[in-house]
Amino acid sequence: MSKVVASTFLSLDGVMEDPGGSEGFEHGGWQLPYLDDDGGRIMGEQLAVAEALLLGRVTYEGFAAAWPSMTDEEGFADKMNSMPKFVASTTLKEAQWNATVIKGDVAEEVARLKQRPGGDLLIFGSGRLVHTLREHNLIDEYSLWVHPIILGSGKRLFKAGRDATPLNLVDTKTTSMGVLVLTYQPAKRA
Numbered sequence: 001m002s003k004v005v006a007s008t009f010l011s012l013d014g015v016m017e018d019p020g021g022s023e024g025f026e027h028g029g030w031q032l033p034y035l036d037d038d039g040g041r042i043m044g045e046q047l048a049v050a051e052a053l054l055l056g057r058v059t060y061e062g063f064a065a066a067w068p069s070m071t072d073e074e075g076f077a078d079k080m081n082s083m084p085k086f087v088a089s090t091t092l093k094e095a096q097w098n099a100t101v102i103k104g105d106v107a108e109e110v111a112r113l114k115q116r117p118g119g120d121l122l123i124f125g126s127g128r129l130v131h132t133l134r135e136h137n138l139i140d141e142y143s144l145w146v147h148p149i150i151l152g153s154g155k156r157l158f159k160a161g162r163d164a165t166p167l168n169l170v171d172t173k174t175t176s177m178g179v180l181v182l183t184y185q186p187a188k189r190a
Contacts, residue, residue, distance in 0.1 A: 001114060001115060001116075001117065002051060002113065002114050002115075002116055002117070002118050002119065002120060002121050003114070003120055003121070003140035003141060004054065004110065004114060004120070004121045004123065004133060004138055004139050004140050004141070005046065005050070005120045005121070005122050005123065005139075005140065005141045005142075005143060006123045006126075006130045006133070006139050006141070006142050006143065007043075007046055007122060007123065007124055007143040007145070008123075008124070008125055008127075008130065008142075008143070008144060008145065008157055009031045009125070009145045009147060010144055010145060010146050010147065010157060011030065011146075011147055011149050011150060011151040011154075012146060012147065012148060012149060012150050013150045013151060013152065014156045014157065014158070015151040015153070015154035015155065015156060016125065016127055016154070016155060016156065016157045017127075017154035017155035018030075018154070019031035019032075019125070019147075030147070030149055030151060031147060033177075034147050034148070034149075034175070034177040034178070034179050035177070036175050036176050036177045036179075037176070038173070038174075038175035038176050038177075038179075039145075039175045039177070039179055039181075040074070040076070042173055042175070042181055043076070044074060044076055046120075046122060046143065047076060047079050047080065047122065048079070049119050049120050050083065050119050050120045050121070050122035051083070051084070051118040051119030051120060051121065052083055052084040052085065052086060052113075052119075052121050052122070053080075053083060053084070053085040053086070053121075053122055053123070053124065054085075054086050054088070054110065054113075054121050054122065054123045054126070054129065055085055055086070055087050055088070055099075055123065055124065055125075055126050055129070056087070056088055056089070056125070056126035056127070056128050056129040057087060057088070057089035057091065057092050058126075059124060059125040059126045060085065060087040060089070060092075060095065060097075060099065063080075063097075063124070064095075064096060064097040064099070067080050067081055067097070068081055068097060081097070081098070082098065083098065084098055084099075084100070085097065085098055085099035085100070086099070086100055086102050086109075086110075086113065086121075087099050087100070087101050087102060088102045088106045088126075088128075088129045088132070089101055089102070106129070106132055106133075107132060107133065107135075107136040107138060110133060110136075110138050111136070111138060114138065123139075127155060127156075127157050130157060131157075131158070131159050131162075134158075134162065134165060135162060137186070139186070140185065140186070141170075141183060141184070141185050142167065142182075142183070142184045142185075143181060143182075143183050144157075144180075144181070144182045144183075144184070145179055145180075145181050146179065146180040146181075146182060147178075147179050148177075148178040148179070165186060166186070166187035167184035167185065167186060167187060168184060168185050168186075168187050169182065169183070169184055170183050170184065170185050171183035
């Protein structure tokens with residue numbers, strides 16, 4: 001059985017919006033000054049155990065515009081470009097870049113995908129998708145990349161209006177640039 005891992009860049013005040021910049025990942029953004037070898041290694045470890053990506057439409061479109069032309073010596077770009085992607089969208093009719101659009105009930109489809117043997121189903125960003133899957137208790141792990149910056153405003157990962165989700169901290173890592181990578185799993189309910 002696969003597990004769903006939500007990996008998200010956050011500011012210290014919980015903003016997840018537009019970490020790569022609204023002009024695209026190659027034009028900068030609030031997250032890019034904090035890139036370092038430690039972060040690249042940790043991200044590479046996450047990607048290595050992933051079988052597929054789960055993405056919301058906005059994240060998918062940003063990634064699909066940037067990643068196909070990228071290369072690197074570590075093989076990160078090759079893995080990103082070759083792995084299957086599942087895109088949750090009510091407006092996208094078709095997808096490129098080795099992607100399939102999830103049509104219909106997203107929670108039902110992700111629950112079905114989790115039943116397959118294999119590696120993780122990795123979500124990058126995709127706040128609305130994370131919110132939907134959290135509502136259905138389908139996220140097995142949260143990897144929160146907390147950056148040492150306060151943005152003051154912007155879209156937050158966790159929306160108000162849902163019951164509490166108790167979590168257990170299972171791992172912490174700190175990059176040389178001061179990014180905390182906090183890994184949580186939902187607490188077992190009694």
